[in-house]
Amino acid sequence: MSFKITGTGSYLPPLSVTNDDLSKTIDTSDEWIKQRIGINERRVSADENTSEMGYKAAKKALEMSGTSPDEIDLIITASMTGDYLCPTTAGGIERLLGAHCPAYDINSACSGFVFALETAAGYFARKKVKKALVVGSERISKITDWTDRNTCVIFGDGAGAAVLEPGDSYIASHINTEGSDEVINIPTGTNLSPYYKKETKDCRIFMDGQETFKFAVSTMAGDISRLAEEANVLLGDIKYIVPHQANVRIIQYASKRLKIPMEKFFVNIQNYGNTSAASIAIALDELNRTKGIEKGDLIIMTAFGGGLSSGSCLIKW
Structure with missing residues (x-):
C-alpha cells in the first residue's frame, strides 16, 4: 500500500x-x-x-x-x-x-x-x-x-x-544525494563557540550556475527515463511533468533531450521564481486547480537541488 x-x-x-x-x-x-x-x-x-x-x-x-x-x-x-x-x-x-x-x-x-x-x-x-x-x-x-x-x-x-x-497512486520513485558542497551551499552563519577556529561565513546562497545547470539537466532527464522504465510505461503515456522551477532553460533542455514536448511540462517559474522545496508543491496545486487533472493521469514530479540532491516520483492520479 x-x-x-x-x-x-x-x-x-x-x-x-x-x-x-x-x-x-x-x-x-x-x-x-x-x-x-x-x-x-x-x-x-x-x-x-x-x-x-x-x-x-x-x-x-x-x-x-x-x-x-x-x-x-x-x-x-x-x-x-x-x-x-x-x-x-x-x-x-x-x-x-x-x-x-x-x-x-x-x-x-x-x-x-x-x-x-x-x-x-x-x-x-x-x-x-x-x-x-x-x-x-x-x-x-x-x-x-x-x-x-x-x-x-x-x-x-x-x-x-x-x-x-x-x-x-505512488507508483515509482528515486531519490539521491551526492554529498557535495562545491556547486551549491548555504553556510549556517554565526558561530558562537569561542573554540571554533575556522572562518564563519554569512548565511547566504552560493551557487555555481554553470555546474548547477549541467547537473540539473542530466538529473532531470535521467530520472524521468528511469521512472518510466521502472513503471513499464512509455514517456508518451505521461500526462504531465511537474519539474522543480529553477530555470526555464533547464526544463527546455531536458525536454529536448527526452524528446518530450514542452507542453507536457508544467511551468510557472515566470510568476514565482525558484521557491526551493515549495516549488513542486506550488506547481502541483496550480496544475491541479487550473488544468483539470483527471483520474488515472500519470504525473512525474522531478527535482534537483543543493547537496547535491535529486528526487523524482511517478504518481497515478
Missing part, C-alpha cells in the same frame, strides 16, 4: 518584486533575467514567516480533501529556511492548524518535497497513518544576497501542501 493525493494547496505572499524593481537596485534588466532564467516576477514575504506560509497552504489542501486538522496523523515539512532551528517549522504549522500528531522537518534543499513524499510513503506502507500532510515552505528571501545579480533574481518565497491518504 502507498498513498493517493486527495488535496493540494498553495500560498504566495502578496508582495510582487518584478525584474524592473530589481533593476533599480542591481545591475540587471528585465530582458537579461527573462532570457537567462525565464522569470518575470517573484513573490517576497514582507511579514510572514515560513510556518505561517506553510499553514496557509496546508489549510487550502485540507479544505480540498475535506479533512479536519484533528484527522491528520503526521505532518512532514520540507524546508531549509525554518523560523528557528528549534522548534520545527512542521511544529509551527501543527500549532497554527490546531492538529495533534508527530510533526518534523526534512531538509534536502529544492528536492525536499519529493524526499518528504518518499518518507511519508514509508508510513503508509507500514500502515502507521491514515492521513498525512506534506508541506513545502520556504522564505528564501532571508538567505538571498540581494546585491548578487546572479542569485537574487532567481529566488522567491511561498508554500505548497498535499494531503495524503491510503491508496495505490
Whole structure:
C-alpha cells in the first residue's frame, strides 16, 4: 500500500518584486533575467514567516480533501529556511492548524518535497497513518544576497501542501544525494563557540550556475527515463511533468533531450521564481486547480537541488 493525493494547496505572499524593481537596485534588466532564467516576477514575504506560509497552504489542501486538522496523523515539512532551528517549522504549522500528531522537518534543499513524499510513503506502507500532510515552505528571501545579480533574481518565497491518504497512486520513485558542497551551499552563519577556529561565513546562497545547470539537466532527464522504465510505461503515456522551477532553460533542455514536448511540462517559474522545496508543491496545486487533472493521469514530479540532491516520483492520479 502507498498513498493517493486527495488535496493540494498553495500560498504566495502578496508582495510582487518584478525584474524592473530589481533593476533599480542591481545591475540587471528585465530582458537579461527573462532570457537567462525565464522569470518575470517573484513573490517576497514582507511579514510572514515560513510556518505561517506553510499553514496557509496546508489549510487550502485540507479544505480540498475535506479533512479536519484533528484527522491528520503526521505532518512532514520540507524546508531549509525554518523560523528557528528549534522548534520545527512542521511544529509551527501543527500549532497554527490546531492538529495533534508527530510533526518534523526534512531538509534536502529544492528536492525536499519529493524526499518528504518518499518518507511519508514509508508510513503508509507500514500502515502507521491514515492521513498525512506534506508541506513545502520556504522564505528564501532571508538567505538571498540581494546585491548578487546572479542569485537574487532567481529566488522567491511561498508554500505548497498535499494531503495524503491510503491508496495505490505512488507508483515509482528515486531519490539521491551526492554529498557535495562545491556547486551549491548555504553556510549556517554565526558561530558562537569561542573554540571554533575556522572562518564563519554569512548565511547566504552560493551557487555555481554553470555546474548547477549541467547537473540539473542530466538529473532531470535521467530520472524521468528511469521512472518510466521502472513503471513499464512509455514517456508518451505521461500526462504531465511537474519539474522543480529553477530555470526555464533547464526544463527546455531536458525536454529536448527526452524528446518530450514542452507542453507536457508544467511551468510557472515566470510568476514565482525558484521557491526551493515549495516549488513542486506550488506547481502541483496550480496544475491541479487550473488544468483539470483527471483520474488515472500519470504525473512525474522531478527535482534537483543543493547537496547535491535529486528526487523524482511517478504518481497515478
